[in-house]
Amino acid sequence: MTPLLTVESITKQFASTPVVQDVSFSVYLGEIFALLGPSGCGKTTTLRIIAGFEIADAGTISMAGKTFANSETHVPPESRGIGFVFQDYALFPHKNVLENVAFGLRKVSKKTRQERAFEVLGMVGLTDLHSRLPHHLSGGEQQRVALARAIIARPKLLLLDEPFSSLDPGLRQATREEVRSLLKAEGISAILVTHAQEEALSFAERLGVMKEGTLEQIGTPEAVYRQPKTAYVADFLGQTNFVQAHVKDGIAETPFGRVKVEGADRGDVLLSIRPECLKMIASDSQNNPAKSGRIVGQEFKGHDFTYRVEVDRKYYFVQTDYRCPFQVGDTVLLEAASAVAVMPENT
Numbered sequence: 001m002t003p004l005l006t007v008e009s010i011t012k013q014f015a016s017t018p019v020v021q022d023v024s025f026s027v028y029l030g031e032i033f034a035l036l037g038p039s040g041c042g043k044t045t046t047l048r049i050i051a052g053f054e055i056a057d058a059g060t061i062s063m064a065g066k067t068f069a070n071s072e073t074h075v076p077p078e079s080r081g082i083g084f085v086f087q088d089y090a091l092f093p094h095k096n097v098l099e100n101v102a103f104g105l106r107k108v109s110k111k112t113r114q115e116r117a118f119e120v121l122g123m124v125g126l127t128d129l130h131s132r133l134p135h136h137l138s139g140g141e142q143q144r145v146a147l148a149r150a151i152i153a154r155p156k157l158l159l160l161d162e163p164f165s166s167l168d169p170g171l172r173q174a175t176r177e178e179v180r181s182l183l184k185a186e187g188i189s190a191i192l193v194t195h196a197q198e199e200a201l202s203f204a205e206r207l208g209v210m211k212e213g214t215l216e217q218i219g220t221p222e223a224v225y226r227q228p229k230t231a232y233v234a235d236f237l238g239q240t241n242f243v244q245a246h247v248k249d250g251i252a253e254t255p256f257g258r259v260k261v262e263g264a265d266r267g268d269v270l271l272s273i274r275p276e277c278l279k280m281i282a283s284d285s286q287n288n289p290a291k292s293g294r295i296v297g298q299e300f301k302g303h304d305f306t307y308r309v310e311v312d313r314k315y316y317f318v319q320t321d322y323r324c325p326f327q328v329g330d331t332v333l334l335e336a337a338s339a340v341a342v343m344p345e346n347t
């Protein structure tokens with residue numbers, strides 16, 4: 001597969017503070033990619049460099065074989081064929097929906113612009129609202145106007161900077177699914193910037209996890225969730241249990257017995273064990289009492305429970321479904337289905 005967009009060794013400092021450091025990744029034709037990381041890790045700056053709003057100190061941006069930016073070149077944003085949707089949608093308050101959308105298409109006749117504006121409004125289901133002003137629209141509708149404006153010029157690549165964050169949770173999920181279907185139907189590649197792991201996992205086909213200006217790991221949602229390379233990625237992608245253990249022939253000795261380990265064959269390692277990979281089983285007199293634990297907390301989350309279990313003065317999170325028979329105070333044994341060896345922080 002040939003990449004549509006290639007970002008190579010991008011570096012950017014603001015007032016001698018490094019904000020983006022040696023970031024490289026590719027986005028393939030029709031692919032939805034996400035940059036995920038905490039606030040301030042350099043996601044928006046990376047996106048702005050790709051769009052051409054910011055000039056990198058070093059590195060290369062190219063798309064479809066054309067160099068957009070390097071030490072000698074800087075193609076202006078309007079000549080890159082890239083669309084963007086910002087967090088606040090940036091709609092013109094005094095222009096109606098149709099005018100806002102039509103603004104995304106320039107250098108064509110007024111008639112063509114209007115026809116195309118109606119076409120994309122149809123795609124996002126807003127034809128009936130074409131004469132409304134933005135402040136008479138709901139958050140979700142405004143988001144769709146911004147999306148229509150961004151795709152009216154048929155960009156090859158769409159940049160989405162936290163576009164769902166101001167929507168309430170129910171609407172956020174529905175809008176996310178709609179946007180995703182539209183991008184796939186139109187074959188538009190996209191980069192979503194978000195600090196919400198659930199959003200990146202469900203929206204993107206591949207994602208890059210950022211930490212302090214660097215890309216820590218790139219992979220499919222399943223790979224970064226199930227096979228995190230570092231403790232940082234394991235922790236950022238969801239709740240996990242870190243366990244120090246010794247591994248021999250791919251099997252670790254842990255407080256909950258022997259566990260098959262991915263990512264290490266031998267030696268002292270740090271393991272990440274997701275709460276859903278831990279199971280509580282009833283403790284009876286035949287079990288080794290040294291390994292049994294006590295349930296000290298229970299959190300009800302609607303579709304499941306997260307328990308906190310103390311084993312040997314350490315606490316572990318265990319996720320169960322709604323049928324879990326155990327209660328706070330019960331003595332249980334923990335069993336781990338799988339574990340991944342991860343690189344500790346600051347190594």
Ligand code: ATP
Nearest residue numbers: 014015019037038039040041042043044045046195
């Ligand atoms: P958020 O999710 O909060 O938007 P982010 O990961 O997108 O965060 P950036 O917006 O890229 O992060 O910012 C990274 C760092 O660079 C922050 O510390 C920010 O304050 C700083 N920064 C961004 N733009 C500028 C600028 N124009 N001048 C100086 N510092 C800036």
